Amino acid sequence: MTKRRMFLRMITASLLRRRSRMMIALLSIGIGATILAGLVTIYVDVPRQMGAQFRSYGANMLLLPKEGAALNRDQLAGVLETIPQDELIGATPYRYVRLDMTSRQQSFTAAGTDFSQVPKTSPYFSIEGAYPENTREVLVGKNIADNIGVKTGSTMELTYQPTDSGEQASPEESRTPNAELAGSAEGFGGGTVYVTVKLDGQAAIASLEIDAGTQTPEYGGRAAEDDNFLKQFIGKTLPLALGEDVDALSGATVTSEAVVQAVNTARKTEKAARPQTLNFTVTGILTTGGEEEDYVFLSLDDMKTLTGSEQLDVVELSVSASAEQLEAYAAAISDEHDTVQARLVKRVTRSEASVLEKLTALVFLVTLVVLLLTMICVSTTMMAVVSERRREIGLRKALGASDGSIRAEFLGEGLFLGLLGGILGGILGFVFAQVVSVNVFGSSITFQPLLLPITMIISMLIAALSCLLPIKRAVAIDPAIVLKGE
């Protein structure tokens, strides 16, 4: 038998045959290791856990088109690739326009969005009814619903009026070769006349379409069909003057003037630059306590039908990542894409970071205290073990054990206890963390395979440290105590 085997035999015998005392030491290490492993698991998992929790406060990153650029849904997919899929909780695009409800002479801000994403970035949205699932369905903010008296199941007729927003090119700037222009002007009886103008390579009129549906059919209404009237426009350069470039349609001077004015003021614009009216069914009423209650929400497809555009105003992102990580993503997105800039919702990310910091500090502190308590407990137990075994230690020394042997034996027992306690603690600690996680955070945690060896090493380290003082005591024991009289 080798010395090492005898060493192990003595140590295991000491632990196995002197159960009660060693069970206490094992238990204290085991419990310490359990709490340690549990807290470390939670410590590691807290940012993830809290990240998920924080996400219920809404989006923490915004994507906006850069100055003078446009953002659409196709670009969005590319931009989102910058953020790892498992960290991206949701990305909700929004397009805001004013819509009119002619029947009530009301107009609202309407938001075109992707309803599959809304609950992910705005979990606090409270819906009476359901989110729209199909086109021609709307979600109506509570204030609007109260004002106009709609409820789930009601229908709403909403109209998009193209506006002369400053963002559009002026008529003069629009007259570039091959441009497609649209314009309108007030005609006879207050009705609007719409024109669509296509320019050729020399910026002269290539084709003209007139919509004079609002004019008296047998007079102004003919403008749209009268080839002779239309022909006058072809090949002319803008602007035109009625009576010089174009002769008025007989009996429809007002309409003709309106057509010429519409052509002269025509500008590059989105295709459906004319009012579009759609019928919607209300699927739900939205309560948020915020400004969203004054909005009508509809699908991006409907928004496209109404405005003829796929343009987006803002995309709200909910990303489960640390503040630094978010900054990095935002910088990367802004750098990599010409048209998109990313901004953090500081209000959300800052408070998240501060809460996280405090929470991790707390867990760290508790872990430290637990480690200290474990050490005190193990040290006390080992101290008791040493005084209980004074005679045995004296005997061993009398039999020729060197101080080194005594140290090795006690340290060996300590490390063995640490190992057993570590295994015990690693397993129980995971259970402990799981229980805490489920009860406090409401979500389960994944087992970290590294946890077991780490807990084992730390417990062994603690056990070894706790044994230092008791070992010092043991080494100091006088072998003469085994003789008579003691």
Added chain:
Amino acid sequence: MSLLELKNVSKIYGELKALDNVSLHVDQGEWVAIMGPSGSGKSTMMNIIGCMDKPTKGEVLLDGVDISKESSKNLTDIRRDKIGLIFQQFHMVNYLTAVENVMVSQYYHSMPDEQEALEALERVGLRERAKHLPSQLSGGEQQRVCVARALINHPELILADEPTGNLDEANENIVLDLFAQLHREGTTLIVVTHDPEVAEAAQRTIVLEHGRIAREVINENFGK
């Protein structure tokens, strides 16, 4: 040939002279008993001979080496190599079996050898009790295990402190027979006792009184 020699050895604790200018000479292979009332200095002498204490004054030569000036680490080495100890209260490691207790001595000395340890137990008649824990052995059996443990490393000197103090007569005789056997094999034996019968088994008895050697008795009947 001399194995142990004490030259004018004194051990002084403050005012108390536990040993007062003691000189003693023990030959290789000799069997010596040390007697005396409590407080006579027997334990102090035992500690010094057993390399567990150092004298205040004087020289102690064990196998030619002066152990009175050695460091405690060297004393441990010398004790391990040269001395087999037997105690009144047996002192076994209570969570180790009989054979393991014998092997502990081998472990500190050189190399544990279970076969050899079993043979030593065989010699003290406890082969079949090898796997028993001390709590499962009688006092006499425990002391016999201790004898096996003391002789396992073939020490030059066996130092026994009241070896039969806690034994009944039958076991006392067994232990004394074992001593006689060891003596015949040439082992030097020093037995501290207050039992005249145990002392009479030895060749020579040293009687201590007040830290001095009061008298020395040669056992005329030794071996008869």
